Amino acid sequence: MPSFAIKTFGCRLNRAESAGFQAALASAGWTEVPFGEPAEVCILHTCAVTANAEKECLRAIRLARAKQPGTFLVVTGCAVEAGAVERLLRLGASLVVAHPDRDELPRLVLEKFPAVAVSEEPPPPPLPVRPPLKVQDGCSFFCSYCIVPHTRGAPVSRPLAECLDEAARLVAAGHRELVVTGCNLACYADGGCRLSGLLAELHKLPGLGRLRIGSLEPGINEVEIARSMPGSPKLCRFLHLPIQSGATEVLKRMGRRYTADELRRRLDEICAAVPRIGLGADLITGFPGETDEDFAQTRRLVEDYPFSNLHVFPYSERPGTPAAEFPGQLPVSERKRRAAELIELRKNKRAAFAASWVGREVEVLVERNRNRVSTGWTGEYLPVKISGVLPVGALVTVRVDRADGETLLVNEK
Ligand code: SF4
Incomplete structure (x- = not known):
């Protein structure tokens, strides 16, 4: 074979x-x-x-x-x-x-390889416990630093019926959580069905345990989706927003479609709708022309909101994008220094978020067990270790005994 x-x-x-x-x-x-x-x-x-x-x-x-x-x-x-x-x-x-x-x-x-014989009984396709469900591809936002619109082209959404069919197949194959994925997911549209409509339809799938939303462009429908979470028990209370910067001037040069004030208003609404939400963000440090004050504003934004998962990238020029030609390119060492500062902050914020769950119940999707310890993730995207062997793929509700850094620890009773 x-x-x-x-x-x-x-x-x-x-x-x-x-x-x-x-x-x-x-x-x-x-x-x-x-x-x-x-x-x-x-x-x-x-x-x-x-x-x-x-x-x-x-x-x-x-x-x-x-x-x-x-x-x-x-x-x-x-x-x-x-x-x-x-x-x-x-x-x-x-x-x-x-x-x-x-x-x-x-x-x-x-x-x-035309001569290769096709097996009569093909093995089941290898898929992760939380398989991605691709519903959209491409982007036409053309942020000034981003190469994606050049590499993936214009946005195309998969028809709703096709998404539901694939989701039903994955659930029938035993997967409990699906991760709704796209290049610019916020722009999903099939006729009149937008992302929230797609999520509502997926939510109805019998047998589906959890639905997680991939990275979501801010300024479009993240507030609407957060507001739907309390009434959608299968929807993970987690949003990952590629906010990139907390300074309006930088956001403008990046070609982003929101200001820092708008971002704060939307984050306030999200946190009010889902008080213990897991909040993730992508951030770029050292974008051309980013001043010390701009960076301080980004840092303040991160400090002011309960971000528990930060992906921090020092700015990197992509040939062919407008930002690569912008004046005010910062030394790579400074871009990295600023990134390191936010990464340090991330560690503390993530550990504080984990600690805030001690004594509370969390729902865990078990992904592995080894040496009589089962590991998995909460809906809010925190890793959990549970002493004892639980079946892979099981969704269990447990009370958190302790936190070790970002990891929640549970002694099975
Ligand atoms: S950063 Fe995101 S929204 Fe902007 S062009 Fe790239 S893929 Fe599109």
Whole structure:
């Protein structure tokens, strides 16, 4: 039986697409092996959201080719759009699959191996406990620093019926939590059905335990969605907002569609609607022209709200984006210094959020058990360790005994 291996870089959307490749190849009778082990086909699903991410992907292509000279090396993802195809072929790719053909990747691979017999009883497709449900792709916001509209193109939403069908299949396969995923999820639209309508329909699925929303562009429908949480018990009380900065001048230059004041008003409304919400954010430090005062405003915003999950990125120029040509580029060391400051803050805020759950009940989706300890995540996106063996995939309600940093600890009674 032929084998394949996949390495996925970057966002949840890439992971959702890779899950589709895995399922298609597995159902054609192929066996997945861990990346790095010998395989007929190696797939690298790349990311180019930052210069570092792209560099890492290019290094992985070189390494994969050097370690397995005979493998059929497939490269897809945003690095394909950001870099020239010729360059990727020179680095060792056997096949480069650009964005418009990404869904066709399994078929393109299978066409290269026509003599391979299809297994009569294909193994079940490998999927994580919390599989992503891709409902949208692309973005046309063209934030001044972002390469995504160039790599993924204009927004396209999957029809509601198709999303519901796939969700029903995943639930029937035993998955309790689905992560609704998109490139610019807030813009989901199928006719008159917007994101909140899609979530309401998914919420009705029998057998579904939890529904989690992926990263949500602020300024569109995050308040409406937070307000729906108290009446939607399956909807995780967690929102991840790529707010990027807390300074209006920086947001303006980034081409973001909200001011710092608007952001604060919306965060106030979210926190009022769901008092113990898990709040995540993406932040960029050292954007061109970001002054000490701008950065201080971002820091204050982070301090003022109960963020429990921060993804902090030092600004990284992407060739071809307007921001790469902006005056006032900051030294990389300063961008990193500011990022480190926020990362330090993140540690404290996350630990404080975890500590605030001690003595309270949380709902946990069990994802693993090892050495008689079961681990999983709460709806608010905190990791939990429960002493005792609970079945993987179970949704359990437990009382938190202690917190160790960001991790909630439960002694099973
Ligand atoms: S909304 Fe997000 S994906 Fe779209 S251009 Fe802005 S940062 Fe990029």
